[in-house]
Structures are given as structure tokens and as C-alpha cells.
Amino acid sequence: MLYASGRFIAARAATTFPTPPKGRGPALRGKRRELHIPGHLESPSCDALAGQRTRPSAPLAGRVILKRGRMPPAIGGGLAGSELRPRKGRCGSQAARARGRDVVPEAATRSPKRPARSSPQLEAASRWATLAVVTFLAFATRFHQLDQPPHICWDETHFGKMGSYYINRTFFFDVHPPLGKMLIGLAGYLSGYDGTFLFQKPGDKYEHHSYMGMRGFCAFLGSWLIPFAYLIVLDLSKSFPAALLSAALLTFDTGCLTLSQYILLDPILMFFIMAAMLSMVKYNSCADRPFSAPWWFWLSLTGISLAGALGVKFVGLFIILQVGLNTISDLWHLFGDLSLSLVTVGKHLTARILCLIVLPLLLYVTIFAVHIMVLNKSGPGDGFFSSAFQARLSGNSLHNASIPEHLAYGSVITVKNLRMAIGYLHSHRHLYPEGIGARQQQVTTYLHKDYNNLWIIKKHNTNSDPIDPSVPVEFVRHGDIIRLEHKETSRNLHSHYHEAPLTRKHYQVTGYGINGTGDSNDFWRIEVVNRKLGNRIKVLRSRIRLIHLVTGCVLGSSGKILPKWGWEQLEVTCTPYLKETANSIWNVEDHINPKLPNISLDVLQPSFPEILLESHMVMIRGNNGLKPKDNEFTSKPWHWPINYQGLRFSGANDTDFRVYLLGNPVVWWLNLVSIALYLLLGSTLAIVMQRGVQLPAELEGLTQVLLRGGGQLLLGWMLHYFPFFLMGRILYFHHYFPAMLFSSMLTGILWDTLLRLCAWGLASSPLASSIHSVGILSLLLGTAYSFYLFHPLAYGMVGPLAQEPESPMSGLRWLESWDF
């Protein structure tokens, strides 16, 4: 009991000496370790990772620790926690209690379920064996029938397509950061997929195209979630049954299984989230050996995983937030530890800044650099980006292009809004419908390149043919009054005092006139932002505003999507509010004028930081643009934890091969109950402790596991769930799965602790010894059986729909809203 006596000294030191002795004596070690994680004795796998290294200082202590490590309610854990709490001067009494308790080792033997007291080697072996079994089961379930169905399922159509874009190196636009799709593309590339499959719509057969590489990659990452969960819970609770239960919940959840089997971003995202969580937990348990190799390893691995999570989806921000909060509290404890010099604290701070901020940031930027380097061909995403950006894409009309530099009368131009993802000023032969302003030709903005984006600049008062070579070139200057004629339809850009179709307080913009002859409402004053009168107007670089002469309003795009009659293009208005926003500033992109000399556009190439900034702006705008419409069914965040409605991955009719993303209801409802129970139990215990009630050593240990370990998981669940209530964008059921991982882990810890508490409460009765093992076992078997019942959801089913009484699944349609 060398360790215990070490603590004893520590406790006394804390009570008697105002400042603990400097140096790294055993006392200090004991104290430092308490400062972090409660039940946190030693992480066996952390040790294992360090290569079973023997610590020359205290080999004996190591072994003792290992033995205690497997007993969560052990006295050590409880003690650590009680001393730990930095609360109002009650430390003295706690320490005194601790001293009294430390010499009562028999408390440990009363704990209900104890693994056999075998040698540590055997112990470690069995641990590894369990981990191996858990991992094997995870892989087996995920890879089983992976090739079914051999057609596109649900969002595979997007992400598979984007993987192909990487293989073909065509530029595209997506609202998520690129890492996930890059990895999918890489997996496809390595497994021999040539990027030729079109991924047009769900249900298309893959035929000879090799898709298994991409699915296999996603399933591979998805399988790791389970061993990760196992290790996280093991580390947080030090309880083998809890870890096993969490792993079983995830293995046997049909939702996690389905989501891991297809070419989607979610398995990749969840992999990084769990990896970040695991390495954070591991590094927390290495906290007693700061700056050691494993400590650095886990810390930097946390950073790397964070970069990965953020690189796949912006949802990765939530795990970053969690790690950030953990780091802040960690640093706060270190800072309050007066035995550490400020220099040491500074070193800690620097290490974290390096590993958790600088490293992920570098990686994240690298991902984008690779993304931009790989995609160098023009593709479907061009129009979302600024003119300068497009100039770098080969195949784009701006790439290596040379166009006249200064705008002249008679030039044919395209005009692009400066705000990202608004597009080009556009008109077409359709009229505004009856009742919406004047019934004249529509003017919109359009994101794609099109002949209808071309306009001719003309003088306001003459209609002379500008192509006529006898007329001298006359440049357009800042402040000139011009007319913009739509090239295809020969109508002038026009505005008048009618309200705009969507933005009521703005004026309508139309195409008006016949063959270029209109009225005075067609006159616009062209102004360059921040420029003096009389200057020429440059292509691409001049930021221009068009001011309507008669009404004094400014041409702009509201960014709102027109209804069907406007082909869902964006509304163009003339705004009477003269505030300078990007919506009302334009630049000239294409410029055709045979009478002028061309210049090369290479000078325009944006720098990398500009590209990075621009792609983020476009992504954020894209995300905000995904708004649900009225009268449309949308998944609401409150639907998710109750497993209200699933998602059809494949097939709808009774002859189809149907896959339905739905959580295993037994698992999900157990999770739901567990969160409620956890809140109840946790708050009761917290209040009891705040009241200063002296808990028995064993309970104290359990309490610490529940409050600390469970608290971290609850925080994770909340961070990955509640922000969705604030989001305006359209939401889907699968957004809940990261949160679901945390809640399953919480369930594992909760039930293990709860059963131990029951066993402790019933200590006198004969039931006590078995209640814990029976409870855990029945939970394990229950989830396994429910998986057996619900597995067709994930592995696919053919035959009548569950509404029909003859369907084998009809008895399993427990909620009306499930439609499999």
C-alpha cells in the first residue's frame, strides 16, 4: 500500500503546509494526479500504449494501481474526488475523512461485482481479448452484406458524385468542407474506381463500376466507433461492464449500422469525433505525467482528430467546443495548483496552443490547399465563386483569357454581383406574372453561365450601332448615364415605381422596350465605388453600382429565391436605400469588344488566403440557403431522440430492396430514459454532496464516476444536440447520430453505476451479489435480441410494407410514423 501511504502524506501536506514542498516527491505525484480526473487512477491502455513501460521510480506502485484501476468504486477514486473539489474551505474536513477512510481497505471487498482476483497479466490479456472481440463484432456487423443493395442509396448520389469529381479533378461546390469527400475520392481511386459513374439519382445500378472501395472505407471508419466508445467508457468509468454495455448498444443499433454502410460523410465525421473524444480522455488520464511521450501523443492526436472532424463537416465545431471547454478547465486547475511554477503553467498553455490550435489549423488549411490544388478543372461549381477565383480553373472562360481592360460603349458584358453566390444579372423571355408589378420581362440573377447573361452597354440618348467600325471607340466613365440592353431579347434594363416581387419596399426591375428603344426609365448612372468622376471602368476590378436615374434607386439583388414562375432564380430589385452593401455592387466579368485590345487576366489570380476566405463565405451562405419551405415535411430536432421517424435510404415499394435508417428503438428509448435518470440521479447526488453529507467511500467513488465521467458525456450529448434547435437550415434525422454516440456511452456508465448502487443498497440481502451481473447481462441480451428483430431495417428487406398485416415486420411497427 505504498501508494496509499503516499496519498496519506499528500493529504497531510495539504492540510498542514500552506505551500506543498517543491520537487517531485511521491506526495506531489499523488496530488497532481488528483487534480484532473476523479476515478482516473491509471489508464491501463495508456500504460499499454507506452509499451508496458516500467517506471523505475515506483514499479510496485504501478502494479497496485493497476489492480485498483478496475474497481471504480474503490476508495482511491472516491478520495481523489473529494479532495479535488476546489470548494469553499471544506477541504480540511474532507481530508480528515479521507485519512480515516484510507485505512479501511475492506470497503473494497464489499463492492458487488468484482472480477476474479487474478494476476495482472491475465487481467491485461482478458482486457485485450474483450477489446478484440468487440472490434471483431463491430467489423463483422458493418461489413456484413456491405455490397447490398448494388445501387445508389440516398445521399450516395451526392457524395459518390463528389468523390468522382476529385478523381476527375473537376471543380464543384458543396456546403461542407472537403476532407470527407476527398477521402471518399481517395478510397475510390485506390480501389480502382475510375470516376466514370454518373451518380445521377438514388436507385441507379452500379453495374460494373467498383463501388465497394468507397463503401468499404466508410464502413471501416464506422466500425471503429465501437472500439472507440468501449475505450472511452472504460477510461471514464474504469468499469468493464459499463464499457461493454456501451459498445453493445452501438453495435446493435440499426441506425449506426445503416449510416456506416454507405458512401456518406457521417461515418467519417463520427470517426473523427470519437477519435478526438478518445484521445482527449486518454490525454486526461496521462495528466499525471505531463510532457511524457504518451501525453504528447494523445494531445497531438486530439488536435489532429479535431482538424479531421471540422474538415468533414462544420458540425465538427461542437467537438472542438467540447475539447476547448475541457482544456480550459484543465488549465484552470493547473493554474490554481500553487505547487506548479508559472513557467510550468506557461509550458502547459503553450503545449495546448500548439497541439489544439496551431496544429489543427495548419491541417485544416492544408486540406483546403489540397482541395484547391486537386480540383483545377472547370466544373459545375464555378458560378458560385468570384470572377477572380474562376480565372484559375482550366476550362473556364476566364482561364488564361485575355479580354479588353476598359469598358467601352458597344461592349458585350456579363455583370456579376459582388456578394458570393448571387450570380450574374440575367433576363429571359418570360414575363412577370399577372399581379406582380408590371407585366414586363423578368430580370433575375442566375448562378450559371448562360447566353442570357449578356448585356450590351449603350449610350442613353443615341442608338447608333456600336459595331460600326467608323464610330470611334468611346470608353464608359464613372458617372456616365448608360443603357443596358439585353443581348438576346433586345430589351433594356428598366425600373419603375412598382413594388418588387418579393421585397415589397424595393422597386421592380424589368426588361422593357423593343429592339433597344425604351423610355427614360431605362437610364442608369454607372458609378465606381470609391472613385472620382471621369475615370474609365475596368473589367473585373472596378466595383460598380448602377443607379436608376429617375427614381434614384440602386440596382441590387435581394438574394431571395423567386417562385416557380421565376425558375427559382434570384430576385433583382432596385433598392431605394442607398446603404452600401455587397448586394448592390457588381463587377463586369466577361467583356467582348472587337475594337479594343485584349490584356491577359493572369494578374488577377487571388492569393491562397483569399481563396480560403471566399470558399468559406460561399459555404456559409450555401448552408444558410438550405431553408425549408412552408407546407413541407421537415425533421424537427425534437423528433430525433424519440426515434420519431426514419429516413428511406433505398426503395419505397414492396418489390424494392428497402433500407430504412431508423435507430433500434430499444437502444434509443433506453438512451432517452437514461438521460432522464442521469439528470435525476446526478442532481440528487450533487445536492447531497453540496449539503456536505458524508457518503460512504464506495458511494463517493461511484458518485465521482457518475458526475465526472458521465458529465463529460452529457456535455458531449448536449453540445451535439441542442445547437440544432437554433439552426434555421433544413435538418435531417441523421444529424442526431453524433449526439446519439454520446448518449449511448452515457447509458453504459449510468446503468453500471445504477446497478452498483442498487447492489450496495441491498448489501444485506442475498440478491446483492448477483443484481449487478444479472442486470448488465439482461441489458446486453435485450439489445442483442432487439437487434435480431430489427436487423432487416439495416440489411435490407423485400416484401410487403410493414403497414400490411402479412409483412414479417408488421409487428415491429411500434410507431405509426415509421414507414418501412
Add this chain to the structure above:
Amino acid sequence: MLGFLRRPLVVTADINLNLVALTGLGLLSRLWQLTYPRAVVFDEVYYGQYISFYMKRIFFLDDSGPPFGHMLLALGGYLGGFDGNFLWNRIGAEYSSNVPVWSLRLLPALAGALSVPMAYQIVLELHFSHCTAMGAALLMLIENALITQSRLVLLESLLIFFNLLAVLSYLKFFNSQTHSPFSLRWWLWLVMTGVSCSCAVGIKYMGIFTYFLVLGVAAVHAWHLIGDQTLSNVCVFCHLLARAVALLVVPVVLYLLFFYVHLMLLYRSGPHDQVMSSAFQASLEGGLARITQGQPLEVAFGSQVTLRNVFGKPLPCWLHSHQNTYPMIYENGRGSSHQQQVTCYPFKDINNWWIVKDPRRHQLEVNNPPRPVRHGDIVQLVHGMTTRLLNTHDVAAPLSPHSQEVSCYIDYNISMPAQNLWKLDIVNRESDRDTWKTILSEVRFVHVNTSVVLKLSGAHLPDWGFRQLEIVGEKQSRGHHESMVWNVEEHRYGKSQEQEERELELHLPTQVDISRNLSFMARFSELQWKMLTLKSEDSEHKYSSTPLEWVTLDTNIAYWLHPKTSAQIHLLGNIVIWASASLATVTYSLLFLWYLLCRRRRVCHLPEDAWSRWVMAGALCTGGWASNYLPFFLMERTLFLYHYLPALTFQILLLPVVLQHVSDHLCRSRLQRTVFSTLVVAWYSSACHVSTMLLPLTYGDRSLSPGELRALRLKDSWDILIRKH
């Protein structure tokens, strides 16, 4: 017995002259020339309408906030004897003689005036000196934006008043906690906290930020209380219970009470009825109630009904059909069934009438006695004017190709048989044998052959459909949505057997009398839900601004301009106060962080009591500022400078607190302290100077020359109106 007579009766009055003076000054500054300008100023045009509605007892729906604030303003109108007859149509319109301008503006002005002494009290209760408290109150007194906002029929000053009252009451309660818990005073202030929080929330939803702040502080204190081991468990429980009742139950009850009074007052139907459900409308006098009065309750086979969509978005509308058919080929080349159109029509029309028919019989009139339709019954719906049956089949709908087309069946004698049986599904049924009731029952029509549900898709049909709304058959498996739910609005038992007779009958009003009452909770929840979900179109406004512009006062709002002269009222803050208040917030945060770190390393020399005062002041003032300001960054609606005023008041409270702290704890020598005090005095004089300079724009009582106006434009971004002569 008569012992009390032995001593003289003594009344000891303890009058804090500071407080009296501050109140007097506050009243003077806010009430001076209150009736000027005798014209509609800015948002008065908006709140005035609601006052008129209250005066006329007409129901309205305003999504901007709960009704308490509107009711307080209306109280002013009531006391002034306003009859509600004024057309609130434009800013600047002259008030007619029947509008009691003074009493309308009185309550906001009083609230603004009382905020001044309240600031003094709050700083005192935070245990800072009288001098500091005076400083806070004087700053409130001379802040131009607060003066402008209090002198008009607007809600912000009321909101600020209740915010401050909530904080003050909580502080008074908390300070009496140590020496006299459960005393009368203790209870008074505790309940007062809950009441004023509720009032603040009742005026504007924004009040909830302050409520959460107070709740948060109270929760932290309660947690300390739980940790206090000198108290018995029972005592702790009583403490917690008292707080829960006063801070959670009382506000909720009061909030409901506001709505209760609101709904009691507004019992007549009005222009906003359409948004509400039929049941709600039927509870209002006039309007739908007049039409539905005397309708039979139970829908029977043979009933003539109009069916209103419950979701009502994008427009409230009724199931409708007319002679025109779907075009043979749509614009995009798809074909249709070319059957009679079925749409949803947002106006009352003779073509909205449908007859509920028993598929097994031919008759279209009601039997005697009527056979009620129950949940699960199969019905056919016959369009009253064309006698065609509601039908759907596996043809794509015109605008929503994934759903089925709904039509009235025309027998073209081609391979398109009639599929016109619908199963009635009462959504809000209590038992499976429920009858279908007028107005009250919310029903879905499930098509028997294809099990699709009749749904309003929300899309407007093109010209061939007269821009009415599209009706589709939606697969049930896509989930439940309110746009699939319908209710019977108008209803009568059909008697006529012949079509021509029936057409005449359809034109007749309905008969018999049954009164229907909706419970208060049902009406409350519907109204509240509608208020929260009603999407007002996001309007751009010339004077709208973003939260970032507020801190530095980069924006202003022109409230009113004299029709002839250049006298004008602006919402413009005292730039010195705004800048220094923001500076104080930054100083506070930095100092707080510094002290926190020092204390953690145990090297701080700040006395314990000074620290706890410092924390408490920060929690309430900086917390108040942050909680009333930061949420605006998440909001997507149009924002104005006046949204910042509640946050600003908290910042103003913090300003003298920081100054006192600097002088007490950071100025080490006497000399430093003297220099600092001199600086503070100089700073305050400059604030006064700016304040008086801007006074003409605050009261709008003086016409200024263009030169003077230009001189007042302290920031380029301010928009001060200069007339061109």
C-alpha cells in the same frame, strides 16, 4: 390595555433628499412639453393602431410581443378617454382633438422618469457609495436616447423600468436574506422580483433576457444556500420552495393573466381574424361567429359544408372547385387528367361549398333524424355547384409531381375510373366513435384506393388555375403535417333534392343556434403559437441597423420632422456616455479576469468584501448588458437602435461602479485620487455638454439652421435631416 396612549404618537420620516431630487429631475426631464409634437412620431403609428383596437375592443394579432405592453399603453388611452377614432396611417400626421396625447404618453414617460431614482437605488443596494449611485442616476437622467424613447408612446421605457425593478427587487431581497429571511420585507421583494420579471417579459419578449439573468443569479445563490450547512434541511427546502414559487410559478401565472385580460378585452372580430383557426374566430363577436351562429354542430350525411385548411400557410383558404379543367398539357410538357380543377381559395365563395355524401345512397339531403358522420366512415364529397365528386388518382399533381393530382371527376368514358371514396380521419378525436363536428373537429381525408391524404401544397397555380393554391394527394408515409388537416367552417343541413333548388339553398345563410366556447387555455395556446410562428416579412427599413453599429452609436433614427420648419426628433444617444460605458465594460472585464487569475494564484490584495461586491455588480450589470445585447447577433429580424437601450441602461449602471473601484483600489496615493476625481468631473461636464447640445434633437422643440444641424452631426454616419430651401 390603552398602553399605547401613554406615549405620544410619533411619526419619523426618513426622507432621502437625493432620491426626491432625482425623481423630481427625472419627472421634469421626461414630462416637459409632453404633448409636443402633437403629431404621430415614428412607431407611435404602430402602437397607436393597437391602442385603437383596444378602445374598440377589436381582436388583433401582433407578433412583436405579448400583450401587456400594449395594454399598458391602452390604459393611458382609457384614462384619457380616448375613443379609438384616429387613423394611424402615417408618421407625422397631426393628432385630431379627440386623441389624448398627454395621457397616452404619460405612462412611458413616468416609467422613464422613475428609472432615474431606481438606478440610484440599485447602485446603493450593490453596496457602492452614495456618490457613485448619484453618478449612475445622473447619467441616466441626461442620456438623450433614454429621454427621447420615454417621451413617446413606445414600449422600451416600460421594459427598462421593469428590468431595473426586477434587478432592484432581487437585490433588496438578497440583502435582506442575511438578517431577516422570511420577513414581510423579504417576501415582498422576492415576489416583486417575479412580478416585475413577468411584466418585463409581458411587454416585449426581450424581457426574457433579464428574467434569465435574474434566474441565473438566483440559482447560484440558491446553490450556495444548499451548501450552507448551518441551515437545517427543512429550512433549505423552504427557501428553495419560496424561490421556486416566486420566481417560476408567479411569473407564469401572471403571464397567463395578461393573455386572459387581453382576450377578455378583445372580444370583437377584426381584420386579423383570418390568421386564426375557425374555432378561435367563432369565439369572437361578429365575423365568423355571426356566420356560424346557429349552425348545426354534428356533420351528417347530406350536410353542406365549407372546408378550411387548418395550417393556413401561405394563406388561409377553403377547399374549392370550379368548372375549369386542368390544362391538357402543362408548360413543362407533362400531361394531366384534364379533369375539373380542385384548388384552395383564400376568399369566401359559393364554389367553396361541398356536400358530404354517403356512397351507398344517392340522396344529397339530410335524413330526419340526421345520420352523423363518424371517425372512420367512408364518404364522398360532392361539389355543390357542379355536383362532381372529389377524386384523386395516380396522375402527378400540376406543381408537385411527386404527389397525386386531385380533381372533381368528369366521366370521359375512358380508362380512368372514378376513385372518389375518402375515409374520414378525425385527428383530434377523443374516441374512435367520435362524430364529425363543425369547427371543432380537425379531420383528414384519406383516399381509399391509394391511401393518399388531401393536402394543401402551398404552391400557387399559374394563370390557368387563377393563381389559386394547389391541392394534392400526398402519400401518408411522408408523415403528418398540419397542411393535411381540414375543418368544417360553415355548415348547414341540406334540404333540397333538386340541383337548382340546392344552388339557391347554397346562397342562403345558415340557421339554428348553438353557442360554442373555446376554453381560455386553448385560445391562449393558439394565440401564443401564432404570435411566435407568424412570419412577418422581413422588411428593410431605412433606419435599421446591425448590433455592431450600436456600441459605437454609428447610427440614429429620425423619429419626426416638423412639417414646415427643421425642428426634428432623433433617437440619438449621448456619444460621450455610450463610448465611456463601453470602455467601462471592457475595463471591468479585463480587471475581472486579472483579479480572477490573481486570486487563483493567491497573490491578490483585493479585500474579500470588495471582491464580492465587484463580482455581484459585474454579474448584474455586465451580465445584464451581455444578455440584453449578444442574443441580437443570432436574430435574423430587422433591428433598430432602440433595441440596444435596455442593454445600455445596464452599461450605464456599471460605469460609476468601475470608476469608484478604480479610485478606491487602483489609485494608490491621495494625489492620484484627486487627479482622478478631477478627471471624472471633467468627463461628466463634457457628457453634460454633449447632452445639452443634442437637446434640440431630443425634444424637437427648436428649429435649427442648416449650419447648426451640420454642427450637430458628430459622426458622419448620422442621418440628420437638412431641408433644402
